[in-house]
Amino acid sequence: MKPSLQFFLAGFLLLILQTGLCYGIKWIGLSKTPLALTLNQTQHCKQLEGLVVSQVQLCRSNLELMQTIIQAAREVIKTCRKTFSDMRWNCSSIELAPNYLLDLERGTRESAFVYALSAAAISHTIARACTTGDLPGCSCGPIPGETPGPGYRWGGCADNLNYGLIMGSKFSDAPMKMKKSGSQANKLMHLHNSEVGRQVLKASLEMKCKCHGVSGSCSIKTCWKGLQELQDIALDLKNKYLSATKVVHRPMGTRKYLVPKDIDIRPVKETELIYLQSSPDFCMKNEKVGSHGTQDRQCNKTSNGSDSCDLMCCGRGYNPYMDKVVERCHCKYHWCCYVTCKKCERTVERYVCK
Template identity: 65%
Template sequence: MELPLCEDKIVMALCVCTCVVKRVLCIGTDFISLLICHQRGDHFNMGNCKAVRIEDITFDKTSWYRERWDHEEIKSFQCECGLSRLEVFGWCRLRDGTLVCSEPPRLFYLTNLKMEIRIGYLLLVFVQWRLCGAIQWLAIAVSGTAVGWNHTQHCKRPGFVPDQQQLCRRNLDLMPTIVFAAQQTRLVCQKAMADMRWNCSSIQLAPRFNPDLNRGTRESSFVYALSSAALSHSIARFCASGELPTCSCGLSPAEVPGPDFRWGGCGDNLRYGLQLGSVFADAPMKGNRGGTQANRLMNKHNNDVGRQALIDSLETKCKCHGVSGSCSVKTCWKGLQELNKIAVNLKSKYLAATRVIHRYVGTRKQLVPKELDIRPVRENELIYLVGSPDYCTASEKQGSYGTYERQCNKTSVHSDSCNLMCCGRGYNAYTETIIERCSCKYHWCCYVTCKKCERTAERYVCK
């Protein structure tokens, strides 16, 4: 049976009925709702689905989800199926990303009229235990490449929230830029983390991320910041290159030029990139979307850190003019660094990220450092809520691929060293023969000839 996904919620229990109306109970990270769908055959008609808010719930210190219902800790789930109704009583809690429920819940079958419908079982399935993250739009890196982006129907993409779909409908010309930003995020993330145990390979699973990217981990903080920076970076660059019809070059700097240069050229339109990029990247955090209030605050903060890293990368670039490269005239403009360099900056922030908790400071709940909760969170530091595994061994539950058969550097003393990468398990050494071009010569005019040379190289792979 194909089930609908619950945005920003955890699908906890499905009441299996024999009727055409299904009620799927969704436990959100800050509320409970019923998603009511009409069924035809084995598929839900999503056009007839609607969410109904039931009660607010809280997430207390013991990591239990408790429904506040007449101030009693009662879990009562009802599914109405035509002439019968099924009530289920039980409790559930979320521990390390896994929803754990009480032993077989008590089932009560009720009848109406003179007909008794026995419902065979309660199917406790976890269609999607994940918190739907605000970076699901990264799925467009693959799904958006074959799209012409010439019709508003193309905006109904997996991973897009309503506000992102609306922005898409109003700015179809912008969408190839967002596709490019998503692709850059994937490539740059994997390149930046290639020497780490966590190498960002799970980013390719968008929009169905593993726990490493949807549980508020240190790794998710890096991806949020990088994707936010990549989005504004791509828009700013596309404006300057003339590929976006709605914008052009950035404004000329207000500062007085130096004695040896003048302002000119076409600078990256950072202001427009930040404006439009933040609207798109932060849309999933609006209202009650994006998980708990703590998750929303964390994700928004990390998005801001990414954009600030982009702002800090703005530098003066110049081009010389003159006879024989004399540079008698120098024209300069403000341009952004390459995304790879920005990722290096964000990686250092990732390594020094601060774990936070969500607690009251005075009359307001705020994110404060868990260890040093006497100070507020700094604007330029990445933050996370949940600790990460060591990523040494494969674990689907924790979102870890492990480091088995990962290549390592025998002579390094950094994170890519065989000792650290292989987690002390040791490594295997392989000798490879590499054939490459050598002794290349240029011939007038106009071709190059090369010889083929062989060399041996050793490769080290984790056990």
């Protein structure tokens, strides 16, 4: 075999091994499902975008669940964009689902976040749908076994986290359990990060209460276990993204494991996000490495955080422009019981990166 051909094949093999092929998050492409599409027959499952064979089978056997999963896909996109709106990488490529760019195709910390968020979001949305009665296969979560305390009583309708975790993980993890879903290292990484997302979801379950009593005295509180909003869960995952650990797939005994690259004397923690490939700084547009660049991105001149013009623009400088903003103003309360406002226009100075 000629050296040049050997080099090409080696490079091609390395590219395959370094990419996770994103099977696990292609289902986010369900966000593009037309609102008019009625899912009441099993053959409709083939019309859904981004599903692998095992997910199509799950769709056929759980048709009533699919509208909730479609809603979860939309929540992933909306939440990811909002969570990273102040960062150089602003999750914009997630809107290309199910066909991603290299920032999400490779085993980066960005893909780690999206896998974790998508796993949390699908279980969160299913658990909430049980509570609202949108799913015939489930109902409210169980009443906790512990006593809530004096003046408190269990009631209401708890989010059915257990059902959400079972059905959510069955659907979102299905692609990583296929034989042809990328390298073993990527499978392990994606499954690990998905589980981290579900752990953060579990930790968000908290006691929520409603007051009862004469004249609002709140002498008795009816309480239930409810999940935090998905945006709050995403912020916790963002902190894990910022402190994510780079790993390598290394033999330990008779098997290979993912271990921290720089401190491989310890195993990977169950609570940390992990990644295999380093990310670019996302300053300049470079599709070969999955960078979208920050040119023309809005920045905050007075901020010291990641949205500051210095950090967002990578030292290239920024251009000011004037923007007209329409706001509610001169609001008046009318007895009883409504508010009327006028609309006022003002001009504000904004800044975009060069």
